Amino acid sequence: MKNYTRCLQSKPRHRLSPHTDLRLFTLKYNGLKNFISVNDVPDLNDLVAKALRYKADPFCDRRMGADKRVGLIFLNPSLRTRLSTQVAASNLGMEAIVFNVDKEGWALEFEDGAIMSGNTVEHVKDAAPIFGKYFDILCIRTFPSLKNRDDDYSEMVMNSFLAYAGLPIVSLESATLHPLQSLTDLLTIKETAPKERKPKVVLSWAPHVKPLPQCVANSFSQWINAWGQADFVITHPADYELSEQFTAGATIIHNQDEALAGADYVYVKNWSTFTDYGKIYTTDPSWMLSEEKMAATNNARVMHCLPVRRNVELSDEILDGPHSLVTQQAGNRVWAAQAVLAEIVGKM
Numbered sequence: 001m002k003n004y005t006r007c008l009q010s011k012p013r014h015r016l017s018p019h020t021d022l023r024l025f026t027l028k029y030n031g032l033k034n035f036i037s038v039n040d041v042p043d044l045n046d047l048v049a050k051a052l053r054y055k056a057d058p059f060c061d062r063r064m065g066a067d068k069r070v071g072l073i074f075l076n077p078s079l080r081t082r083l084s085t086q087v088a089a090s091n092l093g094m095e096a097i098v099f100n101v102d103k104e105g106w107a108l109e110f111e112d113g114a115i116m117s118g119n120t121v122e123h124v125k126d127a128a129p130i131f132g133k134y135f136d137i138l139c140i141r142t143f144p145s146l147k148n149r150d151d152d153y154s155e156m157v158m159n160s161f162l163a164y165a166g167l168p169i170v171s172l173e174s175a176t177l178h179p180l181q182s183l184t185d186l187l188t189i190k191e192t193a194p195k196e197r198k199p200k201v202v203l204s205w206a207p208h209v210k211p212l213p214q215c216v217a218n219s220f221s222q223w224i225n226a227w228g229q230a231d232f233v234i235t236h237p238a239d240y241e242l243s244e245q246f247t248a249g250a251t252i253i254h255n256q257d258e259a260l261a262g263a264d265y266v267y268v269k270n271w272s273t274f275t276d277y278g279k280i281y282t283t284d285p286s287w288m289l290s291e292e293k294m295a296a297t298n299n300a301r302v303m304h305c306l307p308v309r310r311n312v313e314l315s316d317e318i319l320d321g322p323h324s325l326v327t328q329q330a331g332n333r334v335w336a337a338q339a340v341l342a343e344i345v346g347k348m
């Protein structure tokens with residue numbers, strides 16, 4: 001509440017959009033214990049509004065995180081997630097320490113009861129509590145193996161840190177979800193959407209040369225469904241179904257042209273197969289979004305989490321044209337991370 005008051009008293013550095021939700025001026029910090037999925041968020045609209053408040057006034061809580069440290073632990077590469085979370089922590093006065101455990105640390109073992117006579121050097125049971133001694137918040141990025149669906153969907157890595165670290169955990173992307181990306185996506189839609197009606201949001205599968213995780217598509221589906229303020233359609237080739245635990249409530253259409261009709265937003269993303277797990281069934285280039293396909297939409301804005309394979313997933317003409325929201329989206333990663341870190345540190 002103290003920090004919230006400071007936010008109110010400070011002068012915004014940027015003018016608020018006339019569309020900005022004025023409810024954000026009556027916000028309180030509800031607190032987050034962990035941030036792994038949308039199910040950890042007590043009030044989704046409140047969190048989106050907080051992120052937009054930080055966009056309008058990045059340093060209004062510049063002392064909130066004083067004397068607090070956040071550990072950013074990467075088991076996989078990153079550009080946006082790493083840098084935006086560092087900037088977000090800095091805006092709150094927190095120190096962020098990055099550890100690329102995949103390149104610089106001991107190889108971690110996650111299997112309970114493992115006989116560690118192979119390549120792994122340190123068990124997560126031993127490493128995670130150490131992070132707990134050094135940091136106030138621990139942020140973890142890990143990817144799925146895409147080899148064994150049950151293992152990946154059990155979220156063994158993220159759950160191990162939750163079990164053994166003994167401090168709040170923020171997912172920087174897990175085996176199945178990417179919640180900071182989804183919060184960013186939602187606030188990007190919120191700040192650009194028509195106010196008078198529900199937007200039509202289409203998640204459109206795109207070709208790719210490598211098998212990619214389902215995380216972004218799962219997570220986007222989960223968050224848009226939880227938000228409940230869009231007509232949500234998913235389009236993909238046959239046999240690219242996502243897990244129903246995330247998509248239930250969306251309309252699924254296999255004809256991309258039909259799905260795109262009247263769309264206000266097209267979120268382009270590749271994912272590998274879920275049922276016959278981690279496979280590429282097609283790289284059909286006709287699924288790549290083009291200006292020609294865009295003609296059926298309602299002058300849609302185009303979204304992608306990045307990195308993007310140009311002229312495989314999305315054409316140059318779309319990415320470099322007026323419909324693209326991808327840079328605005330990536331910029332908004334800072335405000336999403338700042339809102340989440342503030343929700344946790346504001347209650348410490």
Ligand code: CP
Nearest residue numbers: 078079080081305306
């Ligand atoms: N969108 C996203 O998570 O980007 P990075 O992999 O670069 O962090």
